[in-house]
Amino acid sequence: MTQHETIRVQLNGKEREIEAGLTVRSLLESLDLKPGMVVVELNREILERDSYPTVTVSEGDTLELVHFVGGG
Amino acid sequence: MIDEARALDGPLVIGGETFVSRLIVGTGKYETNEIMVDAIRASGAEMVTVAVRRVDLDRTKAEGILHHLDPDEFFLLANTAGCYTAEDAVRYARLARAAGFNDFVKLEVIGDEKTLLPDVAATLEAARTLSDEGFKVMAYTNDDLITALRLEDAGCVAVMPLASPIGSGLGVVNPYFIREIKSRLEVPVIVDAGVGTASDACVTMEQGVDGVLMNTALAAADDPVRMSHAMKHSSVAARLPYLAGRMPSREIAVPSSPTKGMLD
Numbered sequence: 456m457t458q459h460e461t462i463r464v465q466l467n468g469k470e471r472e473i474e475a476g477l478t479v480r481s482l483l484e485s486l487d488l489k490p491g492m493v494v495v496e497l498n499r500e501i502l503e504r505d506s507y508p509t510v511t512v513s514e515g516d517t518l519e520l521v522h523f524v525g526g527g
Numbered sequence: 528m529i530d531e532a533r534a535l536d537g538p539l540v541i542g543g544e545t546f547v548s549r550l551i552v553g554t555g556k557y558e559t560n561e562i563m564v565d566a567i568r569a570s571g572a573e574m575v576t577v578a579v580r581r582v583d584l585d586r587t588k589a590e591g592i593l594h595h596l597d598p599d600e601f602f603l604l605a606n607t608a609g610c611y612t613a614e615d616a617v618r619y620a621r622l623a624r625a626a627g628f629n630d631f632v633k634l635e636v637i638g639d640e641k642t643l644l645p646d647v648a649a650t651l652e653a654a655r656t657l658s659d660e661g662f663k664v665m666a667y668t669n670d671d672l673i674t675a676l677r678l679e680d681a682g683c684v685a686v687m688p689l690a691s692p693i694g695s696g697l698g699v700v701n702p703y704f705i706r707e708i709k710s711r712l713e714v715p716v717i718v719d720a721g722v723g724t725a726s727d728a729c730v731t732m733e734q735g736v737d738g739v740l741m742n743t744a745l746a747a748a749d750d751p752v753r754m755s756h757a758m759k760h761s762s763v764a765a766r767l768p769y770l771a772g773r774m775p776s777r778e779i780a781v782p783s784s785p786t787k788g789m790l791d
Contacts, residue, residue, distance in 0.1 A: 488582060501621055504627070519622075520581065520582045520584070521580060521622050522579075524579075525553070527555045527694075
């Protein structure tokens with residue numbers, strides 16, 4: 456089995472190593488997150504959900520994955 | 528019986544959305560998600576607040592609230608709680624809107640960690656930016672008339688002065704200011720924060736405001752579901768005295784029975 460090439464990204468405030476060439480959608484899938492349940496900010500820009508399958512994550516990207524939690 | 532009472536009142540209309548209940552409730556700090564859902568249902572609230580936070584990728588904490596709360600059952604009002612700058616609040620509001628439910632946001636810009644009192648200058652700045660971007664802003668603010676008027680001018684669809692500090696349960700510390708704000712604004716005035724128990728909700732609603740928003744009073748009660756029932760009733764019960772127009776209070780007794788016709 457060949458070793459996948461990896462890239463380093465900032466994901467929710469932590470540096471993580473992920474597979475190179477992943478789209479946002481495949482990244483969410485790898486994290487077991489449903490695209491409809493999260494909002495993604497890539498380098499401080501909010502991504503439209505329609506673009507998840509086409510936008511690719513690159514080395515050094517900063518991603519924020521947020522959702523709704525209990526609050527007042 | 529509560530429906531009969533409600534028939535004597537009109538609906539609450541905020542930013543073009545119509546609600547029967549004048550109670551808006553938070554979803555934070557409940558011991559379990561099951562208690563939260565039961566308590567919210569018992570409160571009769573249709574609009575519920577939620578917060579925007581990072582997904583916990585280590586999954587040590589509970590999952591997102593939408594796994595428990597049906598967005599078809601409740602109108603979600605995302606907040607910007609925890610934000611200390613206008614810039615952060617705008618960022619959180621945009622993220623919330625991108626979730627795709629509605630354009631409403633409960634704007635909250637905190638100015639002080641100890642009291643959680645709002646930074647009104649930053650709140651105004653964020654309110655202007657968000658209103659320009661088409662958000663329907665419900666702004667949490669101090670019980671200050673001038674700020675309330677400015678927030679209305681900024682385009683807010685509701686202005687939400689505090690009764691007392693968030694989570695304090697101190698009730699309405701300045702009913703006069705709340706009344707003054709209500710009498711001067713065209714948009715709905717919702718009292719947000721500080722209500723501790725049913726009598727506080729009554730005092731709040733008796734000032735004539737359009738609604739009341741609470742979280743800790745329910746979540747931190749020993750029995751949140753029972754407290755939610757009480758709050759549902761007080762939000763209705765205390766609305767009617769305002770509409771009915773209470774008798775003047777006076778520091779002298781006046782007999783209720785005729786003074787004539789007494790026996791010798």
